[in-house]
Amino acid sequence: MDKEIVAKLREHLKEAFIEATTPRARRLTVSVSKEGILRAAETLCREYDARLITISATDLGLDLQLLYHLSLPKLLVNLKTIVPKEDLRIASLTPSIFGANWIEREVHDLFGVEFEGHPDPRRLILSYEWPRDNTPLKGPRRGLASEFQKPTMENLLSTGQIFPMSSMAKRQRVKMKIPEVLPTTIANPEALEELHTVVKGVGFDGKVGYDWKTKKMRY
């Protein structure tokens, strides 16, 4: 049955399907992107008679992890998705799975996740006077690198060297009659591309929280 479900989810979710694992007997964990969570839950409920047990949230530092626990006959499925703290929005299951109603309101109160399309997003756990920007179980965005280490990591990942090549250094080098720039990753785009492939290959960018667009850490 596990294989059939995985195949069905893969077919329905397409690029939103990330991976599936079976940590133990009668247990299936499926990682999906946050864009695919509604489709995944709807598929399981519609085609396999799944029941939503609860949603649990975990603060991973840079992101929140949401685990949707669904009970199927003789199988427990966990849909796992990551919501970046910069954009804590995800589709609400409530319009199609009404049992998600209070669970999503609780996660919203405690972690600040906005469940888009929720028909009744009132406070549930916290009092109505509680400050809007205070989400008691969500910490500040933080990653592995300290403030001291961040520039080092950002330079390494963006240029392949840990210090930037300043125009002053270039002038000094020319005056000393040595090459203005060495044939390293700074001056060799193909070599830099290789470095980026290695960085992505070992998953370092995700681990350290590097944003390829801004070339900065996410924190």
Next chain:
Amino acid sequence: MKQYAMLWGCTVQTRLPSIEAATRRMLDVLGVSVRDLEGASCCPEPYTSALIGRELWYALAARNISLAEARNLELTTICNGCYDTLFEVNETLKQDDSLRERINSTLLRIGKEFKGSSEIRHIVEVLDEDVGLDHIAASVRRPLSNLRAALHPGCHLYRSKTVEDYDRKPKIFENLVRLTGVQLVDYGLEKMCCGYPQRQADEEMSLKATLATKLQRIQESQADCLVVVCPGCCVQFEYGQIELRQRYNLDFGVPVLHLAELMAVAVGISAGEMGLETHRSPVGKITAKLGGQ
């Protein structure tokens, strides 16, 4: 004479180019041929990346080593930090088959392979074993006998395969400095760390407890300058002195030179030619003793 691939390292190429200029000219005089390691990245440095992502540290170092292997060249460096990374990764991957396979599966994506076919040589080993102390002694044109120098070998120069071998390279460093004719002064804290890596955890401790302690003893020893063999240590001693002065009103005024710069002066290269004035420590104080511009 052998030809080497040279990994200059990030610090030298961007912050201390006079060390590179001195090394190139000094090696020219001594007849050593080095080729820049084309396509090289940071070694990567042995503090941040090794601590946060060891797999990346292995993979990028293995990639750098593979660039030299592909050219059938032995890899050398003038930086203790680069040496530490390359040496440790080279030895570890040679011995750990499963790790080597895992790293090579990553390198395969970029068409590279770590073979483990070469040795990593610190520049002091190249000078000692391949050039020879006799040849260097015969090449000295300007003995610096009126200069008193304190030495700082740096922690990573002690990196070795065996316990018995741990101080071989620091001794070579000392012998090379002696060949230039300088008078060595003993300040008693030669083996103490410069404090550079401690900055990650506590800058104040790095500067006041470690760096200032060493500089105080060096100043008391009446050395004219400090000679290092690591660009990272050089940055710590130079920029650290500026910070000690600005933050804590502690002024030591100790000029700092890299071994290659001292040797370049001794074999006849002028201080101005290699840009010693670009140092951030008061190297101008000893220019006259180095034979002027």
